[in-house]
Amino acid sequence: MMTINANTKISSLLKYNADALEAIVSISPKFTKLRNPILRKVIAARTSIAMASKFGGCSVDDFLTSYSHWVLKLTLQQLKWKS
Template identity: 40%
Template structure:
């Protein structure tokens, strides 16, 4: 199966919550991605943050470049879709 990054419609303004609705495994992925996201294990905190946190904000907090973070997320989605 081939994918195009556009089919995931993820950009720097995409909310993490919108991604999590389609791909619930994104929460664990973010927690594994950076120790800075350890607090997201708390479902209440994740729900509150996911409705406000954009890819740009997650990028800033994690130290990853926006493009790299989008690539990592789309790769994660692809792996989980196989």
Template identity: 35%
Template sequence: MTTEKCDITPNTIVGDLLRDYPELEDKLIEIAPVFNKLKNPVLRKTVAKVATLKQAAQIAGMPVAVLINKLREAVNMEQIQIEQDSEGKTIKPGWVDKGKIVIEYDASLDIENGLHPAAKVTKEITNLKEGEIYLLITPFLPAPLIKIVEEKGYKTYSEKLNENTWNTYIGKQ
């Protein structure tokens, strides 16, 4: 019985990629040494299960197209086109407008104190109206929380401002 392996796209979950293509773990680390953290069993069981390759590219500070196509090349898949701006970053969606932010939550201090922002964020986003944006500020890309809100039907966009600051914009679909 052969099982079909996942396609390698920006939306592929890192854990699914490594399950279907275990040989890509070393390639991932070679492309971006920051992925060496995936050898940590705790991170492997948590972040790798929800983080997409698009988010992984953001964490590594590299264009998502470069990451995807190097991984595809390593397993003899055709290269794919990924919409990016001239610097290789994923294009900020048109709905992301700082003037439409109605709630801003800097979760950095809560996270530092061991509090997970998921309950607060998922409660507060329920009050968003069409076109309004919730801005979540965190010291790292909050991949598990992004997955939670997207599963609840919200759209998200994250950008890395510096080594310790990520802005994640959340809006109604």
């Protein structure tokens, strides 16, 4: 299990779960640049959740809440597919 906090790099979220990209993009339209693989490689490795939150115009708590809701939704969908 991965520990996620304000200092976690965006690249770590994406390495842990590649589908996290859509969760991050859904938090703020400013994150759509992460869909570009070249920009994602450069930006995600240097950007923490705290930095991304500031850039996206949301709080760290909002970022983490939105991200965790998305992960929960994805997990529930995967469980439905398996049953």
